[in-house]
Amino acid sequence: MSQNTPLPSVLLIGCGKMGGAMLEGWLEHGLKPSVVLDRHEHTLPAPHVHARSLTDIAADFTPDIIILAVKPQKANDILAELAQHYPQATLLSVMAGRTIESLKAQFTAAIPGANPTIIRAMPNTPCAIGAGITGLYAPPQATEQQKQNCDRLIRSVGETVWVETEHLIDAVTAVSGSGPAYAFLLAELMEKAGVEQGLPQEQARKLARHTVYGAGALLEQSDLDSAELRTRVTSPGGTTAAALAVLMAPEAWPTTVPKAIAAAAQRAQELSS
């Protein structure tokens, strides 16, 4: 398929932090005529339109994919309405913790014969600059065409990884969905520590942020394992080694990072029950 072929048409439900981040990338790549449904006003370039409710949408609009990007706890009402308008829809849910079964149950409770195909995706906010990473899961019912459409759409805002079982989406949520926040925290703590070491605030900020950015870019461009990249910048007895001795102490990062990721995965599971 040519790079100029427009992306599938979407009905994006929820244009907040995540929906908005993905939409920015899609608009840049070129999207078939699409609709953004959100309570807040959004100005979209023609031919795309904003709607405040499903009843505002033209009756002949049939999106290739409906993206669910509202908070998980706010999805039920809209799902019942969606079932009435698009009972056989292809849904791509980016909601943390909502299982395919629970989403389908809302659909069929509203319209007993409804039979949507629901694919789950867990993106992250760097999608806004085309540097996202998204884990996806498709149930056996999904066709190759449906999976390809979802993959094209999501790959336009970053990389994709398809997982084999639905419960692994919770692990994706914990590693990469929530992951940008861990990197931001690292930048924040490095900046504070830089100030404690005597640097002016602005300089500490620039040094910390650009270091996290540069290390990320190096990881992306290198085929080496991250452990190997770390070893290569660590001279025995040097300054980096002194810092890593603190960070890599058994009770430090080797314990807290897996614990933090397990807590996020646990929370994703709780949200689904």
Ligand SMILES: NC(=O)c1ccc[n+]([C@@H]2O[C@H](COP(=O)([O-])OP(=O)(O)OC[C@H]3O[C@@H](n4cnc5c(N)ncnc54)[C@H](OP(=O)(O)O)[C@@H]3O)[C@@H](O)[C@H]2O)c1
């Ligand atoms: N943020 C992330 O980093 C991230 C990463 C991966 C996945 N996700 C998933 O993405 C989903 C959205 O998260 P978010 O952080 O983008 O939330 P958000 O910023 O609150 O965005 C959701 C948007 O949808 C609107 N909305 C909710 N229900 C609606 C309805 N019935 N009709 C019209 N508009 C409606 C909300 O309006 P109101 O403000 O009026 O409610 C809001 O503008 C969540 O399920 C989350 O699990 C988020």
